[in-house]
Amino acid sequence: MADRIVMEVARYRPEDTNEVTFQQFEVPCPKDWVVLDGLNYVKDQLDGTLSYRWSCRMGVCGSCGMTVNGEPKLTCATFLSDYGAGPIRIEPLKNFPIVRDLVVEIGDFMRKLVSVKPWIIRDEEKPVAQGEYLQTPAELDEYKQYSMCINCMLCYSACPIYGLEPGFIGPAAIALAQRYNLDSRDHGSEERMDILSHHEGIWGCTFVGECTEVCPKHVDPAGAIQRYKLSASLAWLKSFVAPRGAEQEEEEEAQEEETKEAAS
C-alpha cells in the first residue's frame, strides 16, 4: 500500500474564475485515513483556502457528502486506501449549484424537505393528561428505515431526474413523507398525497434506483417512492370504482382508530 496518495480536488473560486479547475495535492495515506482526513490535511498543511463542509466525522451529520471518483460518497466513510495508488478525484455533489470549491447550495433541498410536511399531523390532538401516543415495536418497524435519513443529499446527487428536472421533489423528501405516512400516530397522508401525487412528485421518478444504492443509511428512497406510487394508484382506483365505499371505509378506519386510542 502506498504511503502517500494524490488527491485531485475541484476548485471553484467565484471571485477569480467562472469554471471548475482541479488542483493536485499529495497527502499521507495511512490505513485508517478517510477522504475527509485527506481534505483536512490539505486545509491544515497545504492550502488553507480550500472550502468544504464537514462536522461529525462519523456518518451522522450528513455534511461531508462529495463526489469521489464520480460516485456520491460521505467522505468521512470513504477510505483513501480503497483507491489504491490514486489519484483520487474529489468534486462537489452533482446536481447542485456550487458556492465555492466543494461547497454546494442546499436551499432548494431544504425547501423541498419542508414542503412534504415532515411532522406528525393529527386530525385531533388528545389532551396531554391522556398521556403519550403509544406505539408497538411492529408499528415502529413500519417506518423506522425511512427515519434513518441524515439529509446528506447523496441521493439527489445520484438522481439524474433531479439533475434534468430540478423541480422534482426528490428521493429524500419523498422518503421522509413516507416515514410520516407509515407512522401509526399520523393522519396526514392525504395532505401529503396532494403535494406528492403530481408530475414533480412521485410520478417524476422513473425508478433509476441509484438513490437507494448510494444511501449510506440504507433508507431505500427508491422503494419508498414505488410504494407511494402503488398506494396512490390503489387510492385512485378505489375512489374510481367505489367512491362511496372508499369514503365509508375511511370513516370506519378512523372510528376504529379512535376506539383503539380510547381503549389504550
Place this chain on the structure above:
Amino acid sequence: MIDPLRPHAVYHDYHPRWLRRRVSTYWWLERWPYVKFILREISSVFVAWFVLYLILLLRAMNRNAVAYQEFLDWSTRPWVLLLNVISAFFIVFHSITWLNLAPKAMVVHAPGGRRVPPTVIALSNYAALVVASVLVAWLLLGG
C-alpha cells in the same frame, strides 16, 4: 456588479455567483447503473414490438391458412429474425429487472403481521412466471 480588481468575478446582490453545471446529454454514459437504466427503458420498445408481432400473427391466423403461411415466410426474413432475437434478449432483461424490482413496491404482511422478506416476494414472482410459461408451452405444444 463588476469588481474592477477582479474583472472575471460576477457578484449577485448578496453573494458571489454560484456555478450551475448543465447535465450532459450523455449523462447516461457516465456510470454503468445509468446505462442499465436506459437499457431497461429502451426494452419497453421491444416489448411493444412483440405485442405488435403477436397481433399480426393472430390476424394472419384469423384470415386463412395462406395468410398464416405468408406470415411465417415473412418471419424467416433475416431482418425480422434479427429483430426478434434482439427483442427476446431485451424482453428477458425487462422481465428479470422488473421482477427483481417488484419487492421494492410491494410490502406484504403475512397473517400475524410479520413482513414477508423481499427475496420471497421476488421468488414468488419468478415462480408465477415459470408456471405461466409452462402453461402456455403446454397449450401450444400439445395440450
